Amino acid sequence: MSFTADVKLELCSKRGKGRHCEIAELAAIINGCCKLFYQNPEDVGAPVPGATVSIEAQTESPIVARRFMEIARRAFSAAAGPRADDDGKNPRKRRRAVIGAAYCEKILSATGLLYTEDGVTRIEKRVSEMVTKAPCCKRAYIRGAFIACGSVAEPEKPYHLEFICENPHLAKRLCDLISFFEISPKTIVRGGRYVIYIKEGEQIADLMNIMEAHASLLEFENKRVFKSVRNKVNREFNCEIANMGKTACAAVRQIKDIEFIIGAKGFNYLPDQLAEVAEARLDNPEASLKEISAMLKNPVGKSGVNHRFRKISQIAENLMIDAD
Numbered sequence: 001m002s003f004t005a006d007v008k009l010e011l012c013s014k015r016g017k018g019r020h021c022e023i024a025e026l027a028a029i030i031n032g033c034c035k036l037f038y039q040n041p042e043d044v045g046a047p048v049p050g051a052t053v054s055i056e057a058q059t060e061s062p063i064v065a066r067r068f069m070e071i072a073r074r075a076f077s078a079a080a081g082p083r084a085d086d087d088g089k090n091p092r093k094r095r096r097a098v099i100g101a102a103y104c105e106k107i108l109s110a111t112g113l114l115y116t117e118d119g120v121t122r123i124e125k126r127v128s129e130m131v132t133k134a135p136c137c138k139r140a141y142i143r144g145a146f147i148a149c150g151s152v153a154e155p156e157k158p159y160h161l162e163f164i165c166e167n168p169h170l171a172k173r174l175c176d177l178i179s180f181f182e183i184s185p186k187t188i189v190r191g192g193r194y195v196i197y198i199k200e201g202e203q204i205a206d207l208m209n210i211m212e213a214h215a216s217l218l219e220f221e222n223k224r225v226f227k228s229v230r231n232k233v234n235r236e237f238n239c240e241i242a243n244m245g246k247t248a249c250a251a252v253r254q255i256k257d258i259e260f261i262i263g264a265k266g267f268n269y270l271p272d273q274l275a276e277v278a279e280a281r282l283d284n285p286e287a288s289l290k291e292i293s294a295m296l297k298n299p300v301g302k303s304g305v306n307h308r309f310r311k312i313s314q315i316a317e318n319l320m321i322d323a324d
Contacts, residue, residue: 004151007216012067016140022075024137025144027111031125032148033059057097065097078103127173138177143211155223161204162197257316264319277308
């Protein structure tokens, strides 16, 4: 299974602190992957479900479908309606878990999706402040949202966790709930849907802890530490290779300058201090400045050795100009 499937499987084994948390989680699942299914076309948009509408979870994951029915049964004693595969338009089979119309109004009302405002009764996907008032219910809603419409990249890959929401209201309210726990998600629009995403490994770990995916969090942190160590080793190795390359290029240039001076004026043309580092370089073409310094009768620092090589380079350059 993918890491996302592992996280969802673990989350589906959790139970909230009470019925209020289960209602918050169910609200998130309905908002994330459910549709209202009207038995009679003329009833579409009816403000009160009555006996004409049922709640249908449509998902490719049997884990999500089971969780949807499990919470509905536990919190509302809801019975399952018929289950079937999709109509075949999608090559991936989609599970469809249906809650019968007899329980629909009670569930929609408890989750805040059926409400009355200014004397008008409405049904719409939204995040009710009453349903997510307590911190534990905020956690439960985020957990349900991840189960329904969330995903997280494999820990070995670049860090990325996201939720896909179908409208800006759901995206904003979910962002607010996540921000309550001092995590800073970002939002983009992709394919007409609103995507909430987090790319920082530490914040992803914090969110997994908030959702109570503790076993998955441990796996994520172990792989994050391993990746961090591996990246550090790679950086140090690449830095070492780059330094070796720079040292080799500098040594080649220094040897060319020294050989040009010897060919043009002889070795004795160089002052004693410059002749000493020049001789050390010719005898040790692969040595670093620090190693060259240790070979001198009166060792100097790396900057001192480098300064002497710059003087040698300047002498060689002047001789080349005179030769022209």
